[in-house]
Each structure stands twice: as C-alpha cells, then as structure tokens.
Amino acid sequence: MIYALVDVGSNTMRMNIYKCEEHSIKLLFGTKNPAGLAGYVENGSMSQKGIKKAISVLMEFKSIVDNFDIDELYVFATASLRNIDNSEDAVDQIQNKTGLNIDVISGxxxxxxxxxxxxxxxxxxxxxxxxxxxxxxxxxxxxxxxxxxxxxxxxxxxxxxxxxxxxxxxxxxxxxxxxxxxxxxxxxxxxxxxxxxxxxxxxxxxxxxxxxxxxxxxxxxxxxxxxxxxxxxxxxxxxxxxxxxxxxxxxxxxxxxxxxxxxxxxxxxxxxxxxxxxxxxxxxxxxxxxxxxxxxxxxxxxxxxx
Known part of the structure; x- marks a missing residue:
C-alpha cells in the first residue's frame, strides 16, 4: 500500500509518500514548503492571507500526488491550526477549497x-x-x-x-x-x-x-x-x-x-x-x-x- 501524508506545520508544510509492507514503512518521496503559517497569526487568529497560503501549498501537494499511484492521502495539522482562535473557520475554508479532510490533532x-x-x-x-x-x-x-x-x-x-x-x-x-x-x-x-x-x-x-x-x-x-x-x-x-x-x-x-x-x-x-x-x-x-x-x-x- 502507498500512502501520502501531509503535515500542516506552523513553520513548514511537508508531504511524504510511504510504502507500507508488513508493519514496516519506506519513504519513497518527500517535499516541503516553508509556508510559515505561524507568521500569519494576528491577534490570535490566522489571517485570510495565511489561510490562502495553506490552500495554495495543499493544492501544490495535491497536484504532485496525482502523478503517483496513491492508495490514500491523509492530511493532519498540528499547532498551525490547533492553537488559533479561528481554528474551525480556517479548517472549514481550507477543506472546502481543497476537497481534503484535515485532522487537527491535539498537543x-x-x-x-x-x-x-x-x-x-x-x-x-x-x-x-x-x-x-x-x-x-x-x-x-x-x-x-x-x-x-x-x-x-x-x-x-x-x-x-x-x-x-x-x-x-x-x-x-x-x-x-x-x-x-x-x-x-x-x-x-x-x-x-x-x-x-x-x-x-x-x-x-x-x-x-x-x-x-x-x-x-x-x-x-x-x-x-x-x-x-x-x-x-x-x-x-x-x-x-x-x-x-x-x-x-x-x-x-x-x-x-x-x-x-x-x-x-x-x-x-x-x-x-x-x-x-x-x-x-x-x-x-x-x-x-x-x-x-x-x-x-x-x-x-x-x-x-x-
């Protein structure tokens, strides 16, 4: 099975593609974008510019995935979307624009x-x-x-x-x-x-x-x-x-x-x-x-x- 995994981090957004066999994993491909989402947080909330940046990078990653035979694509976010006041709204906007489900994990x-x-x-x-x-x-x-x-x-x-x-x-x-x-x-x-x-x-x-x-x-x-x-x-x-x-x-x-x-x-x-x-x-x-x-x-x- 081949899985693509996107980590929406506060400093860097990364996508890795792994091959999983018998409880072992092998990295096939990796890429990153220094999106700096934490830099778009103003008064506790992520700005529209920051939300658009996240959407843009995710769409880039999505276009790369289209070139691979991927079984599943998973997207998760850490403090980038967890520790902001408008977390729910930001996630909704990003999901609606990209068509991707985002798992915001707790600290x-x-x-x-x-x-x-x-x-x-x-x-x-x-x-x-x-x-x-x-x-x-x-x-x-x-x-x-x-x-x-x-x-x-x-x-x-x-x-x-x-x-x-x-x-x-x-x-x-x-x-x-x-x-x-x-x-x-x-x-x-x-x-x-x-x-x-x-x-x-x-x-x-x-x-x-x-x-x-x-x-x-x-x-x-x-x-x-x-x-x-x-x-x-x-x-x-x-x-x-x-x-x-x-x-x-x-x-x-x-x-x-x-x-x-x-x-x-x-x-x-x-x-x-x-x-x-x-x-x-x-x-x-x-x-x-x-x-x-x-x-x-x-x-x-x-x-x-x-």
Whole structure:
C-alpha cells in the first residue's frame, strides 16, 4: 500500500509518500514548503492571507500526488491550526477549497505520535522526547519504552521569533525575552519533572538543523546523530554575535532556518537544563511516521506508571 501524508506545520508544510509492507514503512518521496503559517497569526487568529497560503501549498501537494499511484492521502495539522482562535473557520475554508479532510490533532496526541515514530528508529529505553516545532513544543517522558507523561506547550521557534525578535537575529535584550518566555512556560509543567532524563530523543526540524550545525562546527560526519548538550550553549554563543560570520554560519548549513534556529535552540537548551540532560540523540522519524504507525498500521503506544 502507498500512502501520502501531509503535515500542516506552523513553520513548514511537508508531504511524504510511504510504502507500507508488513508493519514496516519506506519513504519513497518527500517535499516541503516553508509556508510559515505561524507568521500569519494576528491577534490570535490566522489571517485570510495565511489561510490562502495553506490552500495554495495543499493544492501544490495535491497536484504532485496525482502523478503517483496513491492508495490514500491523509492530511493532519498540528499547532498551525490547533492553537488559533479561528481554528474551525480556517479548517472549514481550507477543506472546502481543497476537497481534503484535515485532522487537527491535539498537543498531547502530537506528543504521543512523536514517541511512536521516534522509538521505532532510536534505541533509547529511558529518556525525554523533545519536538520543537514552529508553534509548539512537545515533551514526552518515557521509561522502558513506555510513556510516562506526554504534553505540549504553546511555544515554538517561529512564534517566539515573531513575538520577540525585531530583525533577523535576536539582540541581547530579545534573547532575554525569549529565555524568560521559555522559562515561564516550563515552570507550568512541574508535575512531569520528577527525575532527570539524561538522554533527549530529538524530533523535528529544529533538532535536525541543530544536528547539522553541530556536525559542521565540530567537523563531525553528516551521519552523526548525537549532540553533546554542552555544545548547544557553545553553538548559541557562536550564532548570537549578530555578525556576518554568524549569518554565514547559519546560511551555509541551514539557510531555511535563518530566523528560527536561535529561538528553537534556546528552547532545546532550556529544556535540557530543566531535565538535567547530557546528550541528544536525533531521530529521523517523528510525528509523520508516528501518525502512519498509529492511524494506519494501528500500532499504539504503551504507557507506564507516572
């Protein structure tokens, strides 16, 4: 069976096409569009321009699907359409114009799907899943490959950039505002911080971009998937000088994240402090693969005692 899966994210809209056989999946094709939907949110609601942008990208994806022999096309949305005041109206407009059904998943469900996807390819028994998106961050604590807690907090790399940064890179005052905003959100999740989690299993575009920067700066092979937590602070220091060298360092490695990588890495840094983490292992699977396993292949997450 061949499935097309569209992830309507706050920063990037992605479409992957997978072949599924005997409970295993293989990526056949992938494409993305840096739609930046979180940037179209004004006073809590997505603007008509943002809705039209989502429609346009989905129609592009739909035209690509027409060239494949696809059994099913699934579309789901995360914080991009979940965390806006006009969610129902925006979804209705998009569905009516595209003819596609959109599954708006909750923050907790997104975190669970991250866990399902990541634990398929990363051999970590106990740890913390961290998925930093454009509009939200999902956290899952797990032990013996069973979920202990799964939550979502409404801060991401793009909405922090929009809220706190006036130019391309944040200045010293703006970095303090970003940090204070992150800390304020993390203070509200105290109930899940009951022990250290030394290993972070990183999911999503921000973490993958951080891996690329880490490998580039420290001259590591591209296939390296481990990041020493202490490197995060060092990389942030390199990128935060507001100089041409800082811009070049980002543009040469992750040009599509020039404005969001610093806010995203600051979330990662603060989360690692709270959970006293030492290392990040970057997963190639995340919410999209988790959605496929859960919704289509019917493989569910296991839960442990909180």
């Amino acid at each position: 907790e469900d997104e975190a669970i799907l991250d866990f399902i996807g990541a634990t398929k390819v990363v051999d970590v028994t106990d740890g913390l899943i961290v998925d930093i998106g454009g509009g939200s961050t999902e956290l899952v604590t797990f032990e013996n490959k069973k979920i202990i807690n799964a939550i979502s907090i409404p801060i991401g790399s793009l909405n922090l950039y929009k809220k706190c940064v006036s130019q391309l890179l944040p200045d010293k005052k703006e970095k303090k505002l970003i940090r204070d905003t992150i800390k304020s959100e993390l203070e509200d999740i105290g109930e899940i911080i009951n022990k250290p989690y030394k290993i972070i299993c990183g999911v999503g575009g921000t973490v993958r971009a951080t891996k690329k920067l880490n490998n580039s700066i420290y001259d590591l092979p591209d296939e390296n998937i481990e990041i020493d937590i202490k490197n995060i602070k060092k990389i942030l220091k390199i990128l935060s000088k507001n100089s041409r060298d800082s811009l070049d360092a980002i543009l040469q490695v992750v040009p599509d994240r020039i404005h969001t990588i610093i806010p995203g890495m600051m979330i990662l840094n603060e989360v690692s402090k709270v959970f006293k983490s030492d290392q990040i292992v970057v997963s190639s699977y995340g919410v999209r693969e988790g959605y496929l396993y859960d919704k289509i292949l019917k493989e569910k997450a296991l839960y442990g005692k909180p």
